[in-house]
Amino acid sequence: MYASLRAAADDLERTGQLLRIPEEVDPDLEMAEIHRQVFDRGGPAILYERVKGSPFQAISNLYGTQERTDFLFRQTLPRVKRVVELKADPANFAKNPLRYAGSPFTALSALPRRHLRPAVRYARTTIDQLPLIKSWPMDGGAFVTLPQVCTLPPGSRKPMESNIGMYRIQLTGNDYRLNEEVGLHYQLHRGIGIHHTEYNKSDAPFRCSIFVGGPPSHAFCAIMPLPEGLSEMTFAGMLAGRRFGYAWDGDHLLSADADFVITGTIRKDEKKPEGPFGDHLGYYSLQHDFPVMDVETVWHRKDPLWHFTVVGRPPAEDSSFGYLIHKIVKDLTPGEFPGIKQINAVDEAGVHPLLLAVGSERYMPFRERVPEEIITQANRILGSGQTSLAKYCLIVAEEDDPELDANDQPAFFRHLLERFDPTRDLHFQTRTTIDTLDYSGSGWNAGSKLIWACRGGKRRELGTDIPDKVQLPVGFANPRMVAPGILAIEAPPFTDKSSYEDVNRLASTSQLIPLSSHPLLVLCDDSAFLAADFSNFVWATFTRSNPSHDVHGIDAFTEHKHWGCRGAVVIDARVKPWHAPGLVVDPAVEARAAKIVDRYLG
Numbered sequence: 001m002y003a004s005l006r007a008a009a010d011d012l013e014r015t016g017q018l019l020r021i022p023e024e025v026d027p028d029l030e031m032a033e034i035h036r037q038v039f040d041r042g043g044p045a046i047l048y049e050r051v052k053g054s055p056f057q058a059i060s061n062l063y064g065t066q067e068r069t070d071f072l073f074r075q076t077l078p079r080v081k082r083v084v085e086l087k088a089d090p091a092n093f094a095k096n097p098l099r100y101a102g103s104p105f106t107a108l109s110a111l112p113r114r115h116l117r118p119a120v121r122y123a124r125t126t127i128d129q130l131p132l133i134k135s136w137p138m139d140g141g142a143f144v145t146l147p148q149v150c151t152l153p154p155g156s157r158k159p160m161e162s163n164i165g166m167y168r169i170q171l172t173g174n175d176y177r178l179n180e181e182v183g184l185h186y187q188l189h190r191g192i193g194i195h196h197t198e199y200n201k202s203d204a205p206f207r208c209s210i211f212v213g214g215p216p217s218h219a220f221c222a223i224m225p226l227p228e229g230l231s232e233m234t235f236a237g238m239l240a241g242r243r244f245g246y247a248w249d250g251d252h253l254l255s256a257d258a259d260f261v262i263t264g265t266i267r268k269d270e271k272k273p274e275g276p277f278g279d280h281l282g283y284y285s286l287q288h289d290f291p292v293m294d295v296e297t298v299w300h301r302k303d304p305l306w307h308f309t310v311v312g313r314p315p316a317e318d319s320s321f322g323y324l325i326h327k328i329v330k331d332l333t334p335g336e337f338p339g340i341k342q343i344n345a346v347d348e349a350g351v352h353p354l355l356l357a358v359g360s361e362r363y364m365p366f367r368e369r370v371p372e373e374i375i376t377q378a379n380r381i382l383g384s385g386q387t388s389l390a391k392y393c394l395i396v397a398e399e400d401d402p403e404l405d406a407n408d409q410p411a412f413f414r415h416l417l418e419r420f421d422p423t424r425d426l427h428f429q430t431r432t433t434i435d436t437l438d439y440s441g442s443g444w445n446a447g448s449k450l451i452w453a454c455r456g457g458k459r460r461e462l463g464t465d466i467p468d469k470v471q472l473p474v475g476f477a478n479p480r481m482v483a484p485g486i487l488a489i490e491a492p493p494f495t496d497k498s499s500y501e502d503v504n505r506l507a508s509t510s511q512l513i514p515l516s517s518h519p520l521l522v523l524c525d526d527s528a529f530l531a532a533d534f535s536n537f538v539w540a541t542f543t544r545s546n547p548s549h550d551v552h553g554i555d556a557f558t559e560h561k562h563w564g565c566r567g568a569v570v571i572d573a574r575v576k577p578w579h580a581p582g583l584v585v586d587p588a589v590e591a592r593a594a595k596i597v598d599r600y601l602g
Contacts, residue, residue, distance in 0.1 A: 001075055001241035004119070005213040005259055005305045008072060009047055009059055017044045017068055019600055024050040027058075027142065029586055032135035032310045033593035035060045036585075039310075039317055043601055044068075047305070051131040058131045058306040062216060063320035072216045073324070076241045081328050083238060084230070110237030110244070112159045118247035118256035119301040126298055127171055127179045130260070131306040136278030137586050140287060141173020143277060145308050148211035148222040149184065150253055151195045151266075154202040159246050162253060163191035164232035166222035169210055169262075174273050176292070183274040184208075184266065184291045187436060187445075196291065199268055206266040208293055209252050213259025213307040215240040223321055225329070225386060249297065259304035264293040276580075281350035281543050282313030283580040285437045288444070312583050313539065314347045322347055336384070339377045341398050344406035345387070346542075348535040352435040353542040356406040357381060357395040361455060371397070371425060371453035378451040382429070389435040391447060392542055397455040410483050410534055417462055417485040417519050420454035422553060423564040427451040430548045439580040440546045448548035460485075463517030470512050473505040480531035486520045487513065488527035488537070494574040503552045503570055513568060515554070521570045530573075544573045 002008040012018040019038065025031050025048050038046055039061055045068065048058040063069045070077070132142035147169045152162050170176065170183035186192050192208075199206040211218065217239035221232040233244040245256030252263040271289035279285045309317045322345065333340055342358040345351045359374035378395045381387045396404065396416055404415055427450070434440075434447035441447025462485030470479060475492035482488050491502055503523070513521065522541050524530050530537045545551070550572040553565020575582075 002215045003242065004215065004257060005059065005307055006303060008216050009045065009305060012045050018047055019044045020047050020049060021596065021600060022049045024052050025596065026052045027131045027133045029134055029137065029589045030593055031058065031133055033585060033589050034596055035310045037593055037597045038601065039064050041601065054129055054131045056131055056304060056306050058308060060308050060310065061317055064317050066320055066323050069320040069324055073239060076239050077327070080238045084328055110234050112233040112237065112246050113243040115245045115247045115256035118245065118254055120254055120256055120258045120261050120299050121247065122302045123300055124297060125300055127295060130171065132172055133308050135310050136583055138276050138284055138581065139278055140170060140275050142171045144169035144171060144210065144212060145311065146212065146219045148218055148255065149192060150209045150211060151192050152253060153195055154198050154204045159233055159253060160231045162231070162233065163195060164222050165191050167192060168277065170274050176272065180295055182262065182293050182295060183272060184293055185274055186291065196266065206268055207251050208264055208266050209254060210262040211255040211258040213305055214255055214257045218255065219307065220321060220324065224325060254299065259301055259307065261299045262295060263297045264295045266291050266293045278312055278583045279437050280311040280314060280316065280318060281437055282539060283439065283582050286580055314350060319347050322351065337377060337380055339373060340381070342406045343381065346409065346538055349538040349542045352389040353391050353438060354538060355381065355387060355390045355393045356409065356412050357393060358398050358404060358406050359395050360398045369456040371455045374455060375427060375451060375453050378453060382449055390449065391434055391547060392450050392452065394452045400455060409538060413486065414462060414484055416452070416454050418458045418460060419456055420452065422515065422519065422569055423566060425453050426564060427453065428548055428563060439578065440544055442546065442549065447546045450547035450551060460516045460519065467513050467518060473508060475502065476506060478527045480527040482531050482537045483534060485518055486522065486537065487518045488522045488524050488530040490525065490527045491523040491574055493525065494576050496577065503572060506570065507554055515567045519568050521568050523570060523572045523574055525574055541571055541573045544575060544579065545571050
């Protein structure tokens with residue numbers, strides 16, 4: 001396949017999937033807005049030939065559509081999928097030897113290969129010469145948004161022991177000394193964080209290399225959740241169809257085929273403020289202290305491309321990463337999560353806030369059909385890897401509708417709302433951890449979780465119209481139907497924690513909004529926005545609520561520490577004072593970018 005990022009760009013151009021912008025564009029907000037507008041149109045990859053303030057070209061939107069993502073990996077993806085399946089469960093080989101016959105060879109042929117004259121050591125540059133791309137007005141500076149951050153354990157010079165992860169890098173702004181320091185956003189429980197802990201116990205300097213660009217598979221390898229023992233370099237080589245090239249620069253491990261490599265040493269016991277950054281939930285992640293790296297060298301290859309993306313409220317280009325991960329690992333779900341048939345980490349809700357799962361009830365068929373095993377399965381999901389960051393896990397039993405697809409969100413919600421018992425089926429986990437980027441909780445990285453399970457036949461016919469004679473309390477207004485059984489209601493603005501009393505006032509409508517037809521009420525700031533599109537509903541509802549604090553109910557009760565309600569479930573999805581600000585585009589930049597996009601896309 002592709003030996004370089006430039007080769008991939010040339011292939012996309014030959015097949016009409018690349019847009020060149022020859023005029024000078026500004027990396028301060030303008031390039032990001034061009035990217036967003038082209039992405040929103042389902043447009044091509046974008047090559048920016050003249051970047052203001054930089055001698056280097058840039059490329060984005062490489063994975064902007066699922067079709068283009070499939071195209072980039074069309075020759076290698078089937079083989080990679082089989083290797084990952086085999087690595088996760090070697091018994092698969094005995095079950096179907098013909099399917100996996102070439103898999104061991106594929107993995108061995110992808111082992112990393114050392115280069116003595118790596119392309120990336122063509123020349124040196126400095127941080128201030130890179131395309132310093134700032135995506136959102138409140139961002140703390142320019143960031144690397146598709147980095148491959150490579151570290152090794154203390155004392156190791158074995159590439160296969162490296163960790164390559166995608167942890168955003170702040171290049172400018174805040175207290176960073178330009179060309180001398182950059183910020184790294186990672187937590188100690190991540191792969192690089194494990195290395196950080198090991199270096200804290202060692203006298204060795206904590207060397208780090210940040211790769212940008214390279215064959216398209218290299219960026220993807222940094223975010224792929226790999227089976228134990230399968231290195232990122234091997235995976236990148238398999239997906240690229242060629243061995244991962246590496247080289248050494250003193251004690252720094254380099255990607256030989258990268259377009260740029262920034263090398264340096266991470267300070268073990270010192271942090272600096274990093275952020276804000278417009279993030280993938282659709283809000284800013286705020287400024288917090290994170291590790292800092294002293295920059296030593298910035299290498300680049302001949303004729304390099306600065307590879308970047310723009311994140312924000314999903315869907316965005318990084319949604320294709322989730323799509324590709326699902327294609328590779330979907331057949332592994334039953335092995336990783338016994339009894340689970342399907343999991344949808346809802347992209348429109350920011351992935352981690354909301355999981356929709358289809359489980360199975362395999363035991364005690366003669367008993368009453370109530371949620372049993374699917375609750376165990378949901379707990380397994382919330383206790384495993386990346387899915388442990390989820391806040392809401394909604395799970396249903398396959399037996400009730402074998403054709404139900406968790407990717408069909410409206411159908412999934414309809415199925416659940418028709419069947420669940422609000423006195424029994426809501427199970428909370430309180431005072432636990434959630435995604436660091438989610439500010440809906442009770443503190444940074446602190447919040448709660450809700451398992452919402454249902455099993456059994458239909459209990460109710462969902463209403464499709466606003467109930468007659470609804471008389472809302474003072475301050476509540478504009479009820480709108482979101483979908484069958486889901487009603488959005490505008491509530492008074494949430495000013496402080498006393499605003500939770502507003503929910504109690506709404507309880508007086510219990511006799512007017514019957515559970516039998518409208519089992520889910522969402523309190524919000526703009527009901528028309530929630531009702532306009534189902535993706536608006538899932539985004540606003542599940543990114544702006546913390547289950548333990550914001551899930552209420554009509555005629556609620558607590559019995560032996562179990563919470564339930566006899567009427568409708570109420571989710572308070574109003575914006576709270578402690579929430580991070582939402583992402584808003586600068587109008588002048590938006591207009592300027594629109595003119596550029598119209599000139600080239602028409």
